[in-house]
Amino acid sequence: MSDLEWTGYLRADGRKGVRNLVLVIYTVQCAEFVAHQIAQGEPDTHVIGFPGCYDNEYAIRLMLALGRHPNVGAVLAVGLGCEYTQPGRIAEVVRTSGRPARSFFIQQQGGTTSSIRHGKELVHELRHEIEAVPRTLITWSDLVIGCECGGSDGTSGLAGNPVVGRFFDGLIDQGGTAVFEEVVEMIGLRSELEARAANEEVRTSLRHTYQKAEQYCRAVRQYSVSPGNFAGGLTTIEEKSLGAFAKSGTRPIQGVIKVAETPSHPGLWLMDSVPDEHFMQFGYTNPNDTEGIVDLISAGAQIVLFVTGRGSVIGSPIAPLVKITGNSKTFRQMNEDIDFNAGEVLDGTLTLEQAATSLATLVRNVASGTLTKPEMLGHREYFIMYKHQNTPGLLEGCRA
Amino acid sequence: MSHQRVIFQIHAQDNVATLLENASPGEVLTHRGEGQDVVLRAAQETAAGHKVALRFIPEEAAIIKYGVTIGLATAPIRPGDWVHLHNCKSQYDSRSSHLDLNSGAPTETRYE
Structure with missing residues (x-):
């Protein structure tokens, strides 16, 4: 393996990605359909989410880590509006990493169709913002x-x-x-x-x-x-x-x-x-x-x-x-x-x-x-579930 | 003994090797990988991916693969024998001794 260099994406937090994605994150199973419909047909837009209504610090840490992943340029967090996990808090933490992020509740957008339309508009905005992300040389050590x-x-x-x-x-x-x-x-x-x-x-x-x-x-x-x-x-x-x-x-x-x-x-x-x-x-x-x-x-x-x-x-x-x-x-x-x-x-x-x-x-x-x-x-399977792990020192959960 | 079947040995100390193709009783097994060449014939119908004994393994003795014990013999095993759930048990997982020999499906779970 020789010391080759190639080009990747440089994030504001210094991490280097090999893809430049918009990540849609839903915060309860009730928002899953809308989240997937938002991402449907949008280039380089992936979806993850957590099905539980009652929140879980492990799952939140996991989603926050994925939202600030080197391959992720921007995040849209979508909630139904009555679950414990807060999409606004997720977007807030993602923004502290220098990545653009938006969030909304479906209940405040007037239902399925208007939420999908609104979500797609936000994805387009985010896509536009991350098109300008600087390219950088990366190598095996990155x-x-x-x-x-x-x-x-x-x-x-x-x-x-x-x-x-x-x-x-x-x-x-x-x-x-x-x-x-x-x-x-x-x-x-x-x-x-x-x-x-x-x-x-x-x-x-x-x-x-x-x-x-x-x-x-x-x-x-x-x-x-x-x-x-x-x-x-x-x-x-x-x-x-x-x-x-x-x-x-x-x-x-x-x-x-x-x-x-x-x-x-x-x-x-x-x-x-x-x-x-x-x-x-x-x-x-x-x-x-x-x-x-x-x-x-x-x-x-x-x-x-x-x-x-x-x-x-x-x-x-x-x-x-x-x-x-x-x-x-x-x-x-x-x-x-x-x-x-x-x-x-x-x-x-x-x-x-x-x-x-x-x-x-x-x-x-x-x-x-x-x-x-x-x-x-087009395979993009994901699985996030309730679990408990002791991880002192990591960011606390996002419960409102 | 019309066909020769390849067995792959991972570590020189192993007493089992993995069949890379299905073997029938009496077929000569051709050795590939680590360890000494051995002359072996398959003792039973044994499917690709499964293990055969390279030498005699007494009951309770260690079954060795990767140079490490992967289980204990539950019966005397002769060279060329198929080594699997019927004559090898885990030292950790007691449930694996109660699985169907061919499908691996659990036999003790009640569906009622």
Whole structure:
């Protein structure tokens, strides 16, 4: 991986994006339809939102992190008008990052049609404002790249994740930042995890993170392994764990971040998305692949890699999703959905190193504006739910 | 034994390797990846993505992949045997020992 430069978008807060998006955020399920209708047909306009009427500090932190993401230029927050989460407060926080933001309540706009019309006018205003955002040279050291895996089969751990791991090693050596998560998929790997800590302090936080995840899995009697995984040839959570852990490569882990936190310096970071103790005990860790991808995006990842052996059709809002399979048959069968075939390593036609170099070229092209297959198909799945995580020092919630 | 089927070994210490294509009883398994070349024949119908034993594994012994224990043998396993839910159990997840061998679907959940 050479020291290449290309062009991105420079935000007022100094972050560098690879896309220039308007993000529509709805603050309750009741506003979901209107939010999507506002974004419908508008170029580079994505939608996220939270379905609950009663607010949740975790979800608010997550939406605020997404609203100030490097790829997001401007935000429109839309509420119904009687929910706890306040779109005005979201817009206010986004504006403090130097990004333009607007908000309104549907109940004050006179219903569906007038709200959609008003929302579209605001999106057009915001689009006009961010057209002037300065372009800047960016390189590997400006990138944060996340990796998730899902719909795994025997090839994910043999080829898909190891190729990502090798790419991550190269990214980190170039001064970049990599984030992986799925702590519940590390069950059985406590000593392997701790051995990767950059220092003693990190080792302690990795141990605590691991213990929390293991207690959580025992308590809910649910390990991150599904019938499809077993049918694909994975026999135990330990086996799946090792295959998943392979995506982290071999470089030292710099620390643990929670959802909506950003890494404080470059290198490899572990994200902990497991719920912390809370009297309501709500929140499920990794309820689906999309949730994990959204969590990684909340760390500021401008691009997310998604390894899927059996083949998945999802995409993501805000950060382009690069879909990778370790299964050449899946690559052929679902070619319109999958960006990269790591299965050539198993076919014996590429070495791990060659595959990682080829993946780096693809990622650089995507960072320069080339659309991924999920982007071309219009996939922008998102999933934000009630959860509790202790994150002292982060911005408080937005309840009015 | 009309076909040769590729098995992929990830770590030199592993006692299982992953089949890259479906294998039928008696078919010769061609070794790829880490570790020493072994002469093996598939013992059962085994699907691509599933594991076969590279050597004899006694009951209660560790099943090793990536150089790490991924589970324990619940029965003696012969070279070439399919290694899966019927003869390998997790040390953590007790539920996985109660899943359908072929589909992985749970068998103990009541739908009523």
